[in-house]
Amino acid sequence: MRGPARASYRPVTQRLEVTFLPGLGEIVADEIVERLAPARPPRPVPGREDALLVDHAGRLERALSLRTAVAVFLVLTFDVPRPKSLTSGEHLPRIADAMATSVRLGAARTFRFEAAGHDSSVFQRLAAELAHATGLVHDDAEGEVVVRFRRTPRNAPQPGATRAPTDQAGWDVLVRLGGRPLSARPWRVADFPGAVNATIAAAIVRLVGTQADDRVANLMCGSGTLLIERLLAGPAATAVGVDIDPDAVRATQENLVAAGCAGRATVTRADVTAAGGSWRDAGPFDLVLADPPWGALHGSHVTNPALHADLLRVAHEVGAPGAHLVVLTHEIKVMERCIREADAHWRVRAELRVFAKGHHPRIYVLEHV
Structure with missing residues (x-):
């Protein structure tokens, strides 16, 4: 007699933003395809020349094996009008889970925000709630779990356009994976002035x-x-x-x-x-x-x-x-x-x-x- 059918495992696809030094985009994209095998090719972040969006269905540790990238961020998109709304019980756990993932991948238990107005009362409240939810310490200067905030871009301006995109809605929260940029190699124990990136x-x-x-x-x-x-x-x-x-x-x-x-x-x-x-x-x-x-x-x-x-x-x-x-x-x-x-x-x-x-x-x- 057959036992119950096992549910097939389907990996969760997560959106990553891979940053790099401008000029290296094609080389970085090739490495992403080779190492991560995304379902579709990496695509530029609208309005940026130093970042690619990647739909990644594998283990996040693999993304940290990229050698031509500066850093990898987990991208969370929220349909909210302003950052203040991110403190709600519906949204806060997603951000806290991403921060915990960064710690699991090597970051110290400290965090900081990178955002315009990060010292405002809204962001100070968000920092306090995330500290309570995660057990991490908010260190505005040296925090290792870097959390970025930006408006969600829907359309980037076309080449030669004179106006910024207007079709924008919601906010993105980007959490850097791991405690250091990927460009900071662990083998560099002896530095030297003018060393190659x-x-x-x-x-x-x-x-x-x-x-x-x-x-x-x-x-x-x-x-x-x-x-x-x-x-x-x-x-x-x-x-x-x-x-x-x-x-x-x-x-x-x-x-x-x-x-x-x-x-x-x-x-x-x-x-x-x-x-x-x-x-x-x-x-x-x-x-x-x-x-x-x-x-x-x-x-x-x-x-x-x-x-x-x-x-x-x-x-x-x-x-x-x-x-x-x-x-x-x-x-x-x-x-x-x-x-x-x-x-x-x-x-x-x-x-x-x-x-x-x-x-x-x-x-x-x-x-x-």
Whole structure:
């Protein structure tokens, strides 16, 4: 005799907002599709150039595995005219549950609001009620569970439009998942002035791809961000980091240990532009990564033209035929002039501009000729 039929499990679809550095949108969308397999492609948040909406039916932990994203927020939409209405017993539990989910995913038991007028009496009351409902402490400055509020956009303005969208109704509450932005890598135990943003490094790795037999060199490696993100993305036959600064070498070594990659790479103190050097013995290299100094914290605008030219020369000397060179630089005019002068050695395969904290660096992917 058959027993009772089991109800089929249907995962709950939740709306996520994935934020990223402007310029990396296509790369982030590709990673979302690859890792989360949403039922429909990620779509831009109306009026934003740094966020994508994703309908996610899997475990939320998986969303936190995104390496090119800055942060992931759980989006709750409420058909209410103003934030004051969110204090009702009908809506408050949904917000409290999302905050508890963030704590489950690693956030400390503190929260803060990000909203215009977050210090108003309405938001202070909402904070008190959420603190009571969740047991979390409201810390307006350092709270780890970040809760954002915004009007729910229905229609974004079209390109060239002069008026803001008027078809808006309700409010969105966005709760950041986990206690830190995804861009704040846990392996970064040794910081270094001017270190590459880790999400840019992860995007670079996705641009060039990974092969298990890659021989990788990270020239002017700083604290090792490019090298570590490459190793975390997949195995490599050889991996070398090189920097002239002993503090940079030490920082890279410490970060490699924290990332669990200490045995997979060697780090050498050397001037990469000088002739010779034992680090070259590990080549020829299939992938050369570089983030040359640009004169704000390291290096000099005066010497950067020669430095970029030397970088292209040395990378060609140590690169295998068909190798890729990826350069992240703020010296756009200098780099483009150097590329033109080295067109017999390098062919441009991709170029991508990124916007990060007031800076506009550019990623160049070159192929060894």
